[in-house]
Amino acid sequence: MDRYEEIRKSIINFRDERDWKQFHNPKDIAISLNIEAGELLECFQWKSNHDIEEILKSSKRESIEDEIADVANYLILLCNELDVNLFDVVERKIEKNKVKYPVDKFKGSSKKYNE
Template sequence: MKETEEIKQALINFRNERDWEQFHNPKDLALAINVEAGELLELFLWKNPEEANREKVKEELADILAYAFLLADKYGFDIKEIVMDKIRINGEKYPVDKSKGSAKKYNEL
């Protein structure tokens, strides 16, 4: 079993054992990602990046990834495929010769 599928199945099993699928519609999963991303951001608020509590960063990142995996499942997306497609698209938008070392957006290169 692919690692991403193993993770997704573990999340689905955890969710189903608790009868939580009823709450996991695409809208609410997207909202949950946003809420957890806000909690991740809060760990860095008013601090230098190295001052953030690594364990709490790990926990919030895991929450974000978990909801993202469940959202991908709702739409039947293959996680590896959609990430690899996005890397390819970004490679076209940000060619190395124009974007290397630059923080400019693709339409400003």
Template sequence: MDYKEVEQALMAFRDKKGWQKYHNLKDLAISLNLEASEVLEIFQWQPSDHELSDVERQHLEEELADTLIYTFYMCEKLHVDPMDIVAKKMKSNQSRHWETEAK
């Protein structure tokens, strides 16, 4: 699936569930943060070199998907393509960090 197909599927699911009324930027940002915290929880109290079990890896993939889904919902609200804003940010980071390295 490409991004547009994913976006359409997510919006169809949201609309079928009647969740659109809850999808304002503030509440989506809260949900995104909560899901990101669930990503962090997988690593809580583990050593930095901890190897994920198959169960932990599956859980991590599910939580990453949740964070992406809320990010995609926010992008839809803002009428931006997430790939475009990532590309812009990468370009900004490259020029900023290359200037720092040249000094």
């Protein structure tokens, strides 16, 4: 069993032991994913790059890592509920982005593909 599958099963087991599947429909998981992403953003709100570098060297780093884990957990739960292979869709999206953003036109540019 690969590492992703071990983690997915661990998340599902955690949820099922608490009888939370009843609350885990795709809509509510997506909402929770966004809430956790917002909490991750709060870790960086009003901080300069220097402030962030200092936080990452301190004990506060763990709170950022916890929020990243919460985002990942909900993303994995959403993929599970939708029967989506996370790695397959990420690879497919990378290929689409290569077409949208060819290196010769977008290297070093922050422009969107339609600009």
